Amino acid sequence: MAARHPMARPVAAWALDASASRGRLLDEPPCPMRTPFQRDRDRIVHATAFRRLTYKTQVFLHHEGDHFRTRLTHSLEVAQIARAMARLLGLDEDLAEALSLAHDLGHPPFGHAGERALDRAMRAWGGFDHNAHSLRIVTQLERKYARFDGLNLTFETLEGLAKHNGPLIGPYARAGAEEASAEMRALIGELGVADALALDRFAPAEAQVAAIADDIAYTNHDIDDGLRAGLLHLADLATAPMAGDYVAAVVASARGDFLTRDDPAERDRRVFYEVNRGMITAMIEHVVAETRSRLKALAPTSADDIRRATMPVVAFPATQREALEGLRAFLFERVYRSERIMRVMGKAEQVVEALFATYMADPAHLPGGRGRPIAPLDDARRARFVADFIAGMTDRFALAEYARLFDEPIDLH
Numbered sequence: 182m183a184a185r186h187p188m189a190r191p192v193a194a195w196a197l198d199a200s201a202s203r204g205r206l207l208d209e210p211p212c213p214m215r216t217p218f219q220r221d222r223d224r225i226v227h228a229t230a231f232r233r234l235t236y237k238t239q240v241f242l243h244h245e246g247d248h249f250r251t252r253l254t255h256s257l258e259v260a261q262i263a264r265a266m267a268r269l270l271g272l273d274e275d276l277a278e279a280l281s282l283a284h285d286l287g288h289p290p291f292g293h294a295g296e297r298a299l300d301r302a303m304r305a306w307g308g309f310d311h312n313a314h315s316l317r318i319v320t321q322l323e324r325k326y327a328r329f330d331g332l333n334l335t336f337e338t339l340e341g342l343a344k345h346n347g348p349l350i351g352p353y354a355r356a357g358a359e360e361a362s363a364e365m366r367a368l369i370g371e372l373g374v375a376d377a378l379a380l381d382r383f384a385p386a387e388a389q390v391a392a393i394a395d396d397i398a399y400t401n402h403d404i405d406d407g408l409r410a411g412l413l414h415l416a417d418l419a420t421a422p423m424a425g426d427y428v429a430a431v432v433a434s435a436r437g438d439f440l441t442r443d444d445p446a447e448r449d450r451r452v453f454y455e456v457n458r459g460m461i462t463a464m465i466e467h468v469v470a471e472t473r474s475r476l477k478a479l480a481p482t483s484a485d486d487i488r489r490a491t492m493p494v495v496a497f498p499a500t501q502r503e504a505l506e507g508l509r510a511f512l513f514e515r516v517y518r519s520e521r522i523m524r525v526m527g528k529a530e531q532v533v534e535a536l537f538a539t540y541m542a543d544p545a546h547l548p549g550g551r552g553r554p555i556a557p558l559d560d561a562r563r564a565r566f567v568a569d570f571i572a573g574m575t576d577r578f579a580l581a582e583y584a585r586l587f588d589e590p591i592d593l594h
Contacts, residue, residue, distance in 0.1 A: 262398055548582070
């Protein structure tokens with residue numbers, strides 16, 4: 182049995198124990214001050230791709246306001262929620278945090294609009310998936326260390342990044358997962374870690390916590406941003422699934438002249454903040470209660486028992502899952518599919534498609550002499566290089582490149 186790392190915290194029997202990590206692709210001496218999972222977290226925070234998340238879209242572009250979420254602030258909110266749940270469930274908090282901070286490293290500029298455009302452009306060469314690209318960043322594309330490319334993260338962190346949404350193959354993979362994960366599986370095969378990552382099994386509980394923390398975070402902060410953008414109003418939220426009950430409770434508990442104050446915008450913001458924190462707290466409580474129930478039924482004695490389960494152990498109760506799906510449908514109608522968002526994202530997709538086509542047609546257009554080494558490559562390898570380069574762009578760098586190549590800026594309003 183591995184010696185206890187001096188910085189490792191006690192965890193439940195079903196958690197991943199940092200002292201028993203399976204190691205890294207390239208062996209490294211242990212760090213006396215940090216567990217392997219703490220070291221992974223720190224490498225992720227210091228990655229160039231992590232800093233770029235500051236100027237990558239969550240829902241609203243950065244120029245639309247200083248207070249809208251970006252991919253970076255979203256990732257921080259996911260990490261906060263994941264740590265809270267991991268602590269309540271006796272899991273390794275550092276691993277849950279590392280996975281939360283890394284889960285969106287692979288997002289291209291302009292969020293899911295940029296991903297759709299890159300996936301179409303790469304259709305002939307295996308497509309583009311931001312989850313697979315996150316894994317590619319931490320195993321190949323980050324260039325900081327003298328001994329290796331990537332971040333040389335632990336196998337446990339790689340496993341969590343690869344499978345946080347569930348098994349990639351086999352009887353418990355989600356419908357359509359094998360097709361959606363083709364790029365991920367190809368990369369895993371290239372890295373030679375398919376057996377180590379057990380693609381037909383569930384991810385450990387820490388990764389499941391990070392995945393459900395993502396759902397909790399974006400659902401709540403996208404409502405907040407929708408209100409800030411004027412796409413939603415408190416009266417709309419009062420009729421929404423799940424959220425409506427919290428609006429009514431906050432209004433009923435308000436004291437003094439709060440509901441009749443002169444500035445209705447400030448009143449609505451403060452009401453929603455109360456709604457927001459109440460919903461996040463309740464969602465965490467529901468997930469923790471359901472997870473404890475599933476753990477009791479499964480009676481796991483190791484993290485491998487979580488992997489071998491026939492369903493996720495970290496989950497919402499059925500009634501809360503249905504309510505959450507109703508709230509997401511509300512958000513799709515009022516925010517994600519709103520005319521304003523669709524118009525902006527349509528233009529954003531045009532930017533990504535134009536950049537890809539231009540770089541592919543003539544690699545000399547790539548900035549900084551990047552085109553010279555890829556000019557002799559076949560189309561598949563050239564396309565992957567171009568996709569990797571575009572995926573690494575921030576929103577504002579992509580817009581600047583578009584203006585440079587086409588001699589005019591594009592108005593994303």
